[in-house]
Amino acid sequence: MPELPEVETIRRDLEQYILNLRIKKVTAISSKVLRTSLKNLQKKLLNTHITAITRRGKLLIFSLHDEKHHLLIHLKMTGQLIYRTKKFLIAGGHSLGQRIGGLPDAYTRLILTFQNGAELFLNDMRLFAYAHIVDHPTLEKTLSAFGPEPLSSDFTKNYLEIILKKRQTSIKAILLNQTLIAGIGNIYADEVCFAAGIRPDRKASTIKKDGVARLHEAIITILPLAITKRGTTFNSYVDGTGKKGNFVSHLQVYGHGGKPCPRCGTTLQKKKVAGRGTVICPQCQK
DNA sequence: CCTTGTGTTCTCCG
DNA sequence: CCGGAGAACACAAG
Numbered sequence: 001m002p003e004l005p006e007v008e009t010i011r012r013d014l015e016q017y018i019l020n021l022r023i024k025k026v027t028a029i030s031s032k033v034l035r036t037s038l039k040n041l042q043k044k045l046l047n048t049h050i051t052a053i054t055r056r057g058k059l060l061i062f063s064l065h066d067e068k069h070h071l072l073i074h075l076k077m078t079g080q081l082i083y084r085t086k087k088f089l090i091a092g093g094h095s096l097g098q099r100i101g102g103l104p105d106a107y108t109r110l111i112l113t114f115q116n117g118a119e120l121f122l123n124d125m126r127l128f129a130y131a132h133i134v135d136h137p138t139l140e141k142t143l144s145a146f147g148p149e150p151l152s153s154d155f156t157k158n159y160l161e162i163i164l165k166k167r168q169t170s171i172k173a174i175l176l177n178q179t180l181i182a183g184i185g186n187i188y189a190d191e192v193c194f195a196a197g198i199r200p201d202r203k204a205s206t207i208k209k210d211g212v213a214r215l216h217e218a219i220i221t222i223l224p225l226a227i228t229k230r231g232t233t234f235n236s237y238v239d240g241t242g243k244k245g246n247f248v249s250h251l252q253v254y255g256h257g258g259k260p261c262p263r264c265g266t267t268l269q270k271k272k273v274a275g276r277g278t279v280i281c282p283q284c285q286k
Numbered sequence: 287c288c289t290t291g292t293g294t295t296c297t298c299c300g
Numbered sequence: 301c302c303g304g305a306g307a308a309c310a311c312a313a314g
Contacts, residue, residue: 001290058291077290078313126312128291169306178292186290235289275308276290 002075003058004183005226006237006245010081011055013240017083018120020049025113033109033124035132044069044133045112057146057182070139072132073122079129082242086117125236146182150219155181157216164204164212171207172200173274186276187232187254192218194253199285201273253279
């Protein structure tokens with residue numbers, strides 16, 4: 001599940017490699033991931049280049065040289081974006097040009113080929129990921145639906161307090177709500193709640209000022225740490241070059257249901273909160 | 287059956 | 301009965 005730290009890792013990786021590379025070929029293997037026609041995708045991408053890569057929540061925004069259009073890519077649950085140099089793709093030529101690194105593979109849905117022979121693969125096992133081409137007004141409309149970036153100055157303790165105060169739903173539902181805070185998914189929602197000592201199923205409006213402060217601190221500490229560790233590879237996430245992230249060994253509760261709490265040793269409970277599998281330490285989280 | 291991000295649809299309550 | 305919040309469902313494949 002690529003969440004903010006994973007998508008940011010991919011963004012930073014790709015920014016190093018694909019900016020200003022002329023796109024020579026656009027290959028759609030599965031049109032299901034296209035939110036526009038292949039024809040339109042080719043028309044907008046061929047013989048131009050990407051001038052900037054930005055991120056909003058879990059959404060990647062590739063801005064095109066025409067200064068009018070943007071390629072949007074969302075990886076949803078199992079999507080991958082992997083860059084391969086030509087050298088990597090043809091390396092080892094000893095086996096009749098067979099590609100190493102296994103790309104494209106059975107889950108490759110879209111390929112961008114650059115003038116230098118490098119390729120960008122959009123892979124997705126479950127076909128939830130998408131690629132779209134939008135103009136400025138559409139982009140603005142899309143972005144306006146997102147809540148503040150948790151690592152920007154817009155995301156203050158005061159803002160968090162305000163959005164929690166009047167809500168009757170669980171704190172976890174709020175952390176997962178992209179219109180309230182952008183970029184947190186199931187992994188980091190559980191990690192943040194554990195770090196803050198707050199039960200994810202607790203009603204948001206009951207969280208007092210000190211709890212809000214701990215939640216805020218947990219969010220702005222854990223997300224950057226996960227970015228420095230290049231994200232969490234639990235199932236299918238890989239970075240922009242196909243490598244796994246290293247944050248999984250730092251996870252305190254996610255995926256640890258039934259195991260002892262790393263802080264107090266109490267058995268971590270698993271239950272469904274906000275429709276998602278959720279791990280809670282009944283001792284440390286109140 | 288379970289897993290999950292998000293868009294859509296349904297339900298409930300004031 | 302209306303509006304909006306929040307919950308439930310749909311999607312997909314292993």
